[in-house]
Amino acid sequence: MIRFDNVTKTYxxxxxxxxxxxxxxxxxxxxxxxxxxxxxxxxxMMRMVLKETAPTLGTVYVAGRDLSRIPSWKVPALRRDIGMVFQDFRLLPSKTAYQNIEFALAVIGTPRKVVRRLVPEMLEMVGLEDKGKRLPHELSGGEQQRVAIARAYVNRPSILLADEPTGNLDPSTAEGILDLLSEINERGTTVVMATHDHGAVDRMRRRVVEMVGGRVVRDEREGLYESETPVSVISGHLPDDSAHRSELPSALLVDEGEQPASEDGPAGDVLEEELIDERDALLEQHEDAFAEDEDGEALR
Incomplete structure (x- = not known):
């Protein structure tokens, strides 16, 4: 479904x-x-799957397709088959839960009859069937994330990427979100979730891939968040501190005078600013083109 073939990315x-x-x-x-x-x-890794950035070397394949061979005008179609969930929800504040989900269908020209069927199905799936007319500020953090997941999944993508989806949630609410993602996975969707949530990883016991310095240092089936792997940073076996550079394995060292790609920098490794969902971007451009009927449902 997703394959990285000897991929290197230098910004x-x-x-x-x-x-x-x-x-x-x-x-x-x-x-x-x-x-x-x-x-x-x-x-x-997520940005390359979405073709938000291209590898410097190597090839990324998604659903058997070499992304380097997909022209820019076909990228929106690629992204319609990839759902994306963010830590900060990215809901449109002036739109109801129903309308936030509805827009993901409207921008691809889904017939109104189909929209009227699918959106209530999604609200029911995420346990919000009675809150479709609520605005984001009227929902809890967990409920907002459920709406965001429903919006990402309403097109039935074959891949769902989640960037810290439980990062802003309390442990109890996070469990519900993980259960929802697990349900989506059981329906056949490939789920790739970047996380620092120890509890989520330990409870789910799924495949765990640990990255250090741009390299995979652990790929473990039914894994835990922490590991005995000697090159693990998150387990405390490898210091996450430049003062301990001499202790790093040579393959993971950064040459003197260089700095790792920062997740806070303009060309860094964070999705928060640059990796905008195609549907959200379109909504910001065309939001005024949607009137509202008496029930608060967006009209085309």
Whole structure:
């Protein structure tokens, strides 16, 4: 379903690669956790799957397609088969829960009759069938994330990417979100989730891929968040501190004078600013083109 074939991504000349010699595959129907410290390469992997950025070397395949051979005008169609869920929900504040989900269908020209059927189905699936007319500020954080997941899944994508989807939620609410993602996975969608949520990873016991310095240092079936792997940063076996550079394995060292790609920098490894969902971007451009009927449902 997703394959990285000897992929290296360097954002700036002279900078340490965000990912390096990445050779890994996620099969159809898998649920995979990506774990690692900030700047380890997790979000860069997601950006390449969405064709938000291209590898410097190597090839990325999604659903058997070489992304380097997909022209720019076909990228929106690619992204319609990839759902994306963010830590900060990214809901449109002036639109109800129903309308936020509805728009993901409207922008691809889904017939109104189909929209009227699918949106209530999605609200029911995420347990919000009685809150379709609520605005985002009238919903709890967990409910907003459920709406965001429904919006990402309403087109029935074959892949769902989740970037820290439980990061802003309390542990109890996070469990519900993980159960929902698990249900989506059981319906056949490949789920790849980047997270720092120890509890989520330990409870789910799915495949765990740990990144350090742009490289995969652990790929474990039914894994836990922490590991005995000697090159693990998150388990405390490898210091996440430049003061301990001499202790790093040589393959993971950054040359003197170089800095790892920052997740906070303009060319860094974070999705928060640059990786905008295609449907959200379209909504901002065309929001005024949608009037509202008496029930608060957007009209085309």
């Amino acid at each position: 700036m000349r002279g900078q340490h690669p965000a990912v390096e010699n990445l050779d890994i595959e996620f099969a159809r129907g898998e649920f995979v956790f990506l774990v690692g410290a900030s700047g380890s390469g997790k979000s860069t």
